[in-house]
Amino acid sequence: MLYSEKVMDHFRNPRNLGKMEDASGIGEVGNAKCGDIMKLYLKIDDQGVITDVKFNTFGCGSAIASTSMATEMIKGKTVQEALELSNKAVVEALDGLPSHKLHCSVLAEEAVKAAVKDFYDRNGIPYDEKTLAASDMAEHAHDESGLL
Amino acid sequence: MLYSEKVMDHFRNPRNLGKMEDASGIGEVGNAKCGDIMKLYLKIDDQGVITDVKFNTFGCGSAIASTSMATEMIKGKTVQEALELSNKAVVEALDGLPSHKLHCSVLAEEAVKAAVKDFYDRNGIPYDEKTLAASDMAEHAHDESGLL
Amino acid sequence: MYIYADNAATTKPSQTAIDAMVSCLKEVYGNPSSLHSAGQKAAEVLFQARVDVAQAIGADFNEIYFTSGGSEADNQAIRSAALTGARRGKKHLVSTKIEHHAVLHTLDKLENEGFEVTLLEVGPDGIVKVEDVEKAIRPDTALVTIMYANNEIGTIQPITEIAALCREKKVVFHTDAVQAVGHLPINVHDQQIDMLSLSGHKFHGPRGVGALYVRKGIPLRNLIEGGAQERGKRAGTENLPAIVGMAAALKEAVANMEENSKTVTALRDRLIKGLSHIDHSRLNGDPVKRLPGNVNFVFEGIEGESLLLLLDDKGIAASSGSACTSGSLDPSHVLLSIGLPHEVAHGSLRLSLDESMTEEEIDYIVNAVPEVVAYLRDISPVWEDLVKGDKDYVIQ
């Protein structure tokens, strides 16, 4: 199988799918040219706890599954904890991704960080740019098998 | 099939196989290095008619069949007629040979001519070298498929 | 229910092909190069398969070289013509931007080795213009290679005209007819084609076997060296079971071509009509000059792989030119070549039909696709922007 059962489960039944009207922060990463865009909405309470998450994704199966998994992993966590989410953790939680799909997990991590950044910006909270940088960069394999 | 039924018939049941004690002329052509040697014995009567022919051959299926066919074609003929035997006629009489086996028919023609030459030489009969030259030369295809 | 609508990727071997293969596996086990009767029986079976394949495309039996498939045939044809040309100082090769990778990557490699390659554009209809081929041909052109029909968008190229032009200009002409053979009527002699590649598994024959037709008089160089099989031009013990399976399938495909073509074209057009109701979508490739079984759509705002996977969940096997299906970031070079912008090209869907399919299956697809497209648009931030008017639709 291309994907683990976990990936297929999150792809088929994405958790926290949808938009959010009154988000505390919104992150949008990726671009349509490359075939993946993730939009992540966070609701954050006074204690800095993420009480709700929603997401929309344009992208392949692993892109949808990675965002879904990331939302599950940060829901109920503090913003600080969410910033510690690495793409590696997402991949592990999904029981692995094919190597040419690792960039999807990177995007998911970036989406979380972008949403937190938006939250910080909206609220004038100072932050260290470094904590908002992606933990890892997957190689973008240029393997063109194309159609058969 | 590699060989026509005619070839296989002459290979399996060669006509005029054997040696001859009191031959009027003997021709031996080919060489063991190349894998074909034909030895042809003629008995020729006073009228110049070939009353008996025998042959021995070291060689492949088509070499044996070609000599066998050639002996059949010249038996009962005059020496003159025998000299007119072409390798092409042998090939036709055999219903064809694979292209890389054509040299066998050439050898058969040469064997007849060599035996007649021997008969001429033994009897001091003068002859035109040209009438004793082979009518055709098959290409020696060097196609080494080897063992599989 | 499982609807296999990915016949352009590979077809199910027909019962005829399987039967031919099994009987060969069991009974014709000899090596055709062996002189004993087991070998000679194999040689006869091989010969008959060669005759059958030749007849199916209007060639002579000794113009057929069996290969391990379409890719090998393409590689050998192009490399051979290029090297032969180079010996005469001709180092220019002409092709199109929409060829299969077996052609494009071979050309890339030759370019690295010092050849000059002209890749012609195609129009938005996915068809190359004969006059563009004419303009591209130079005195040092060694080869023109243009596919018969495209594997993604199904467009049929003006091969007869291009071949005639090449014959007139005395340039060798090769066509990758992997998608066409068994589906479109082809006569290589009448059409003046010099070299043609075909592959068994695209017409219900087996995989791992193909053929290269090379017109008498056109030199052919080996890609694989060794034994004297295929008249010394392609070494390796002949894949006899696959060869007879391919020959049987091809004979059957050609015998039923007219009828199959009618059936499949009707199904195709029913499917195209059904999918055309989806807004902001477009049929890729010419609607008429296309393979009977090819349907290729693009749907704005969604990505192809998720579309595929969700259709698969609904029991529909399809394919996409989306980059994500291949691990690349760039979507299909064919879709880009017909002018689709990257973001839209990611949302493509290829459904390739065959004669075993029914109208009910088509109607099932016609119902399923809009549902999945609507769901994916609903969760797509790209679609959100389009609907909100933050971005303009590419497809009206």
Add this chain to the structure above:
Amino acid sequence: MYIYADNAATTKPSQTAIDAMVSCLKEVYGNPSSLHSAGQKAAEVLFQARVDVAQAIGADFNEIYFTSGGSEADNQAIRSAALTGARRGKKHLVSTKIEHHAVLHTLDKLENEGFEVTLLEVGPDGIVKVEDVEKAIRPDTALVTIMYANNEIGTIQPITEIAALCREKKVVFHTDAVQAVGHLPINVHDQQIDMLSLSGHKFHGPRGVGALYVRKGIPLRNLIEGGAQERGKRAGTENLPAIVGMAAALKEAVANMEENSKTVTALRDRLIKGLSHIDHSRLNGDPVKRLPGNVNFVFEGIEGESLLLLLDDKGIAASSGSACTSGSLDPSHVLLSIGLPHEVAHGSLRLSLDESMTEEEIDYIVNAVPEVVAYLRDISPVWEDLVKGDKDYVIQ
């Protein structure tokens, strides 16, 4: 009765192999590169076959590249290593005079392209000396390629020693193990082999499929360009039915190797003993360091093709290194390499056995061969000369 004693040319596919193929042809029709479930099922089957083949030779699954057979594997391995070497200024290749034509002709071609090739002699026993390999290796040697076991005379080469030497000298080592895999125990990692070619049809698997093992870290270049199959190193839709047939046959062969080897070796030695009674004949190749199933004799005074054809009439399928079997005038390069003069080399006979054969069959051959040899000697002018003493026997 028909005794098939030409297993070195090709083997009968086993029922296990045929069953695996048929079930794949019917049920696993998807393309392994397709994302839908039919395709992913095919991808799984392909993966399992890769694991099975890897295990059979002690490799990792990602060191296995499926090819269309032994010839293609040999071509790709050698060409790849040569071109990789050339990039580093290494343009010297070492091999032996008794390799298969898939190796020799590839080397010929590379020689024409500017490489320097050293072909080592073998002894009269048909075995290359390790010290000769050592002497041949130079600082600019890009590759040593030496076959595991010879296809004609069955001699087994000192591969473990040669591979260790090459590893020590940091030269890439490839072995054409087409005749060895499935018959001799092989562990590529333990034996330090860098590249190894194998072919399905030599161990009761199907034809038209093989594999190239390439150790991790050794660069591999494409022979066939195109799609990204085989991790981008060998384009073309995978020949899945043949691949699973090969994997099944190889698994079976390895599982039964010890037992088969004992059976076949006993049959072989019985046959060798039986044929040794023929005067002026000789066993070619080492009597002990030889493939379990290989018997190769030379009979003075006769020619191999007629011997074959007459044996075939008696229901025995065999083979010969005689030139006449191939259309060349020169007899087998292997027989010449072990020192047989031309005229004698024409009189060779190869009988290659398998585990399905019986002692009765062997005894039948032992009776039949002397009869046919006697007849052919009787009609042979060469034999006449030998008997008369006009010429000296080469074989006493």
